[in-house]
Amino acid sequence: MGSRVEILNHGGYRSDGRRQYELRNFDIDFSGSNSTADGYCTVTHGLTTVIAFVFGPREASQRNLTMHDRAIINVEVNVAPFSSNDRRRRGRGDRRLLELAASIKSTFEPVVQIHLYPRSEIDIFIQVMEQDGGFLQAAINATTLALINAGIPMIDYVAAVTCGVSSTKPLLDLTTLEENDVPHVTVAVMPKTGKVTLVTMETRLHVDRFDEILNLAISASKTLHLHMRAAVRGYTTDLVRAMGSTGSTGKEAAMEDENMDVAI
Amino acid sequence: MFKIASFPPRVQHSITAVKHHPDVEADVLMDLDEIDDEVTTKISSPGESLTSASAFMRYTPEMADLVVGRITEVKPILYYVLPRKWKVDVNSRQDAVLHLASVNLPGGVQRRKLESDELQMRTFFEDGDLLVAEVQGISADGSMQLHTRTLKFGKASLNKRNGQLVTVPPILVRRLKSQFYALPCGVDLILGLNGYIWVSKHTREQEQEGEVGFDAEAVYSNKNDVIDTATRIAIARVTNIIRILARFFIPITDSILIGAYEWVLDQECDVKDLLQDENAEALVTAIMSQT
Numbered sequence: 001m002g003s004r005v006e007i008l009n010h011g012g013y014r015s016d017g018r019r020q021y022e023l024r025n026f027d028i029d030f031s032g033s034n035s036t037a038d039g040y041c042t043v044t045h046g047l048t049t050v051i052a053f054v055f056g057p058r059e060a061s062q063r064n065l066t067m068h069d070r071a072i073i074n075v076e077v078n079v080a081p082f083s084s085n086d087r088r089r090r091g092r093g094d095r096r097l098l099e100l101a102a103s104i105k106s107t108f109e110p111v112v113q114i115h116l117y118p119r120s121e122i123d124i125f126i127q128v129m130e131q132d133g134g135f136l137q138a139a140i141n142a143t144t145l146a147l148i149n150a151g152i153p154m155i156d157y158v159a160a161v162t163c164g165v166s167s168t169k170p171l172l173d174l175t176t177l178e179e180n181d182v183p184h185v186t187v188a189v190m191p192k193t194g195k196v197t198l199v200t201m202e203t204r205l206h207v208d209r210f211d212e213i214l215n216l217a218i219s220a221s222k223t224l225h226l227h228m229r230a231a232v233r234g235y236t237t238d239l240v241r242a243m244g245s246t247g248s249t250g251k252e253a254a255m256e257d258e259n260m261d262v263a264i
Numbered sequence: 265m266f267k268i269a270s271f272p273p274r275v276q277h278s279i280t281a282v283k284h285h286p287d288v289e290a291d292v293l294m295d296l297d298e299i300d301d302e303v304t305t306k307i308s309s310p311g312e313s314l315t316s317a318s319a320f321m322r323y324t325p326e327m328a329d330l331v332v333g334r335i336t337e338v339k340p341i342l343y344y345v346l347p348r349k350w351k352v353d354v355n356s357r358q359d360a361v362l363h364l365a366s367v368n369l370p371g372g373v374q375r376r377k378l379e380s381d382e383l384q385m386r387t388f389f390e391d392g393d394l395l396v397a398e399v400q401g402i403s404a405d406g407s408m409q410l411h412t413r414t415l416k417f418g419k420a421s422l423n424k425r426n427g428q429l430v431t432v433p434p435i436l437v438r439r440l441k442s443q444f445y446a447l448p449c450g451v452d453l454i455l456g457l458n459g460y461i462w463v464s465k466h467t468r469e470q471e472q473e474g475e476v477g478f479d480a481e482a483v484y485s486n487k488n489d490v491i492d493t494a495t496r497i498a499i500a501r502v503t504n505i506i507r508i509l510a511r512f513f514i515p516i517t518d519s520i521l522i523g524a525y526e527w528v529l530d531q532e533c534d535v536k537d538l539l540q541d542e543n544a545e546a547l548v549t550a551i552m553s554q555t
Contacts, residue, residue: 036431038322056322056357057322057357057358058322058357058358059336059351059353059357059358059359068405071357117357117406118405118406119358119405119407120357120358151321151322238513239513242512242513242514243435243436243513243514243515245514245552
């Protein structure tokens with residue numbers, strides 16, 4: 001922490017020019033699906049970029065782990081060595097990554113309808129391309145969208161956001177600079193029901209502040225959800241239009257479009 | 265982000281938005297009142313739940329569907345108990361099962377399966393072999409059994425011979441009058457309803473028919489015929505057209521393929537250049553204007 005950075009200046013601006021409650025640029029991209037993955041999504045929060053690939057539901061690779069009444073979810077996180085300031089290679093067994101993978105897994109287990117796919121496996125691979133704070137939130141948002149892209153049924157979206165407190169003032173969507181300096185919480189929310197599926201905190205935070213920033217994070221997640229939903233809807237509409245574009249299948253596609261409107 | 269020049273995304277779509285906390289500013293494009301409680305209540309089956317299931321899902325089997333699959337595992341007798349079966353990857357949520365009893369073996373269609381057949385299972389289908397089969401049954405947990413009993417399938421299951429496999433999203437393959445097509449360019453096409461499409465050299469009609477002449481050697485052989493360059497190019501061209509259609513999410517039918525093939529010939533476009541963005545887009549616009 002050394003020479004301290006001013007987290008929130010007198011004018012109410014943060015180091016990157018945002019205000020207290022302002023989120024960073026949020027970018028959703030479904031278009032790079034060159035891979036063989038069933039679902040794919042790139043999510044960018046400011047300078048943090050995360051790609052999620054979803055494979056499955058498919059035949060489980062480890063037979064002994066399969067469950068007869070539901071699918072298993074398998075999460076692997078990989079951080080590109082060039083993603084952050086200090087170039088560093090993290091192996092597969094890296095403790096921190098394993099922990100992140102485990103928390104992503106437990107975030108999605110109650111949301112994904114795994115009971116529909118007995119004896120199957122859903123693989124989620126997360127690739128971190130750029131890191132500037134909020135890596136977990138980006139990973140969770142990317143995973144939600146990739147799962148939807150893969151057509152895997154869920155009871156709700158999961159939208160996540162990081163929230164911190166700088167001397168009693170709550171801040172949303174922290175950058176690395178802020179994360180190093182400020183106690184913060186990452187919250188994952190199911191926006192429609194308002195249920196929280198994940199809260200993680202690696203720093204110490206005064207208990208009086210907790211309630212406030214939890215609620216702030218929940219409402220911010222709901223804002224993110226609207227954009228995620230808009231993106232999914234836009235993408236789906238594009239696909240349906242493409243399918244109907246060759247004439248013969250137009251009617252069918254239109255019907256599907258209707259169904260999707262209800263479904264999404 | 266990264267982009268590989270020769271193989272660009274299938275449908276361009278991305279959204280960028282600067283987001284704020286609702287207290288700061290609402291630049292949100294959606295109206296909240298649409299969010300329906302229906303969704304959370306009627307989530308009993310994949311078709312009804314939150315995702316646009318039908319558009320993106322993996323293959324969901326239905327009885328008597330024609331599928332193309334790849335053997336993932338051979339399970340011969342184990343301690344003299346049941347499994348004499350193959351496991352087949354059919355792009356579904358689980359591997360399908362092909363029992364030894366559900367394939368045609370040399371020496372007569374209705375013959376009893378012997379122990380020697382079990383021992384030779386790998387001579388019929390080995391790991392990695394491709395086959396055409398029909399869905400025979402679906403069990404309660406969603407896994408399916410296949411059969412290749414009809415000679416047509418048996419014959420068509422010419423393992424890894426004379427062709428190439430393309431994978432597309434299953435929804436793009438429609439149920440048509442037949443899933444077998446011989447395109448005028450000398451290429452045979454098998455549209456598996458699971459999204460696996462087999463593109464191969466044309467085999468003559470009389471070879472495909474005739475129960476008496478069931479030649480196990482030929483059916484289960486893995487050796488390629490001699491294929492001339494023109495046919496190879498034709499196969500590659502059809503494959504690339506299918507890839508482009510899949511990328512732009514256009515349903516694949518024989519008539520569209522024939523139209524596209526002719527268009528490509530007119531353009532005198534090199535097969536490998538076909539996948540490039542501008543060529544692919546031109547192809548798609550041409551197809552759309554045709555219909």
